[in-house]
Amino acid sequence: MMKPRIGGALAAMTLAAGMAGPVAAADDTFKIGVITFLSGQAAESFGVPAWNGGKLLVDMLNEGGRLPAPYDQQGFGGMNIEVVVVDEAGGATKQVQEFRNLVQREEVDAVVGYVSSGDCLAVPPVADELKAFTILYDCGTPRVFEDGSYDYVFRTAAHATMDNVSLARYLKSRNFDVPSFAGLNQDYAWGQDSWADFTGAMTQLYPDAEVKTALFPKFGAGQYGTEISALLRENPALVHSSNWGGDLQGFLIQATARGLHERAQLALAAGDHVIPQLQDKMPDGIFLGARGVNGLAAQARGGELKELTDTMWEAYEAEYGTFPVQAPFRMWQALFGLKTAVEKAMAENGGTKPTSEELAAAMKGLSWDAPSGHIEMALADGHQAIQPNAIGTTKWNADAGKMELVDVEYYDARCVNPPEGIKSQDWLAQGFPGAQCD
């Protein structure tokens, strides 16, 4: 039999692979592993703009002195930032393997990544096992910290409950009459959860509103002729959708062609990221969220974060010829948070590169400013961020040739996020106990 010979080849091969070993970062370099979608449906909408924004910020930080205080120090506490980028496409199985490779083979000092909720659920146990400091920068599911607790894992963006609670609050604060509503959401966890959050919030704020229909076309369906017919027939006052990317673009173009937006109010929980693609094909008068005070809502906000926001906005426009939407904002708030944590840890340990333990201690309960507002690690024992949110109404400015957001309402982080110690679904069911809205 040939077993020994093949076994020998196998051993030689794996040994060779082992010797193509890691290059640990030097003490004056902070190495981060970034995981985001570079291929697949989520690449155009989230992964690529997020990393465009991230790359830009890393370059600006490495150069030093291009950002206003408190981010005027070069790199992370004077250390150069080095980045290894990995594609998030391929599913949770592949991501767990890639995570191990980043930590054990590439020996990164921190991992920043994950748009997909499935990946965000799969990676944290491994991060804790390897004691690897990890930031989840984008994914939505509240389950990460509601079903588990991790020492080395932090999410620097609010979870998705905020998106739909804000949308419902926007309707209420604009005195929008909602006798009935319907939903069109993608048939996977994101769409199902968004619809559950939205109906949960509506039950509290509009107890008499009737749910006409809840449609769940397949993820990536692209064709919504049947669904639009159903929506036109049911004739709800409002249509909710958390669709994103090509699915949202397809739905909007097909719905406007058939006049759905004139017969029902469209409310999009996370729709801002398709504006650069759709431009004036995005109809006026849509209620629009951006999963935080991101994109157009951040630019319209002004205030004390104006300088930071404008610096990033202008650099992004100059570099990529389009304006930044939600994804780069969420990447920025993760990197600014990481920078703040690294520098805090270095102030405490005497200026050497912090270990994972020191980083985790510094990150816990941290708060910092980002272009998207004041971020606080307020939930899950200091591991889950809350952040303010904004909803606005689209209005095409034909003179300037660009989309604007009007009638923007800003919501305090504690108004649209559940307080510590209560699960999002319970918080919705109990009528937002502890919500602080002024």
Place this chain on the structure above:
Amino acid sequence: MRSKLFLGATAAFAVLAAGSVILPDWAMFLCAMALAKGLVCLGIVGMMRGGVVSFGQGLYYCIGAYTATLVANSFGVSDIFLLTLLSALACLLVGMAFGPLLSSYRGIFFAMLSLALSMVLYGSLSKMSVIGGTDGLNIAAPTFLGWAPEGRPLQTALYIYVVAIVVIAGTLMRIYFDSEQGLITLATRDNELRVEYLGASVRNIMTYNYVFGAVLGGIGGTIAALALGHVDPEFAFWTTSGEFVFVAILAGYLSVPAVFVAAIILELVRSFSNLYFPNTWQLALGIFLLVVIVLLPNGLGSLVGRRKGNAA
């Protein structure tokens, strides 16, 4: 012949087990995952010897993974031996239910029907938000007969466990392949009608092969789930099944060890292309697959067979 086989198996175990000492952490994990997937592929190879390819082996990979996860989460069972046994049993039952149905189909009909079954499971799991829907759910690290290691010892234990199963399963399958039944399978590939005329039941043989594939798939899925700590419906998705088929084709049906070598090669190529070509790793992987198919149409196993001048 038999003693040579056991000698080979022992040597293979020794070589693979040595990996637990010499391999760095990431490579040991990669090998453990590759070997677990290799088990599933070994099941496909068993069917390939009879001339059919299952495009839905993700069905059993997924049933195994979900059985282990649901049992672990509902009843607090964490023993890897018990979980593997339960998953294998679940897959045995499902395999025995579908085996007789599928065994009368050949070629593309067999492939598509098996694919359809796995996609039915994928669709159903995606809809079940009680168990996480498309996001899936987590499973805690396994224990070994009451021993609960952490860190490197846990990875080592898992690796040794999968190596032991791979060697046992590989040896058993080799014995089966060389048995009367196994040789009839090979004959079926050449001329099914003649085999029937000789008095053997091709349907029975095909059912056996399918059921063995089911059990191997379930074991592979259980180990993969325990190693990853997470399961999701992607386990049953056609791309997962497609990957198994690819490994089987890469290995060819001539050699058992080739299956596991092929599985490890695929994982290594994917891992490194992902790192060095983050934007074009699919392209790199695709080119690798094409080159292998062009240069080795009968798979890696043919390298061994050619030298031996013996194709069994």
